[in-house]
Amino acid sequence: MPLENSLRIVMAKKRIDNISELINVTGLSRNALNKLWHNENLESVKLGTLMTICDKLGIPLSELIQYDPEK
Secondary structure, eight states, X not given: OOEEEOHHHHHHHTTOOSHHHHHHHHOOOHHHHHHHHHTOOGGGXXXXXXXXXXXXXXXXXHHHEEEOTTO
16 A cells, blocks of 8 residues: 555654544544544545644654555
8 A cells, every 4th residue: 555654653652642532632533533543545534634633743744644656
């Protein structure tokens, strides 16, 4: 899969222990975060969801999602 998700690594660095805490920090719904949390269908995650996570956690998008067309 050409997209790789680093959500759990980012959460560990930010000392966010679980998805419930991430929901509280970002204000996003569980449904909005499920694909990232379960690392499924990343291609269909909304850009707005990714931008909100990045804004709330103070990280660049490249730290959250990596794209490698060779994979």
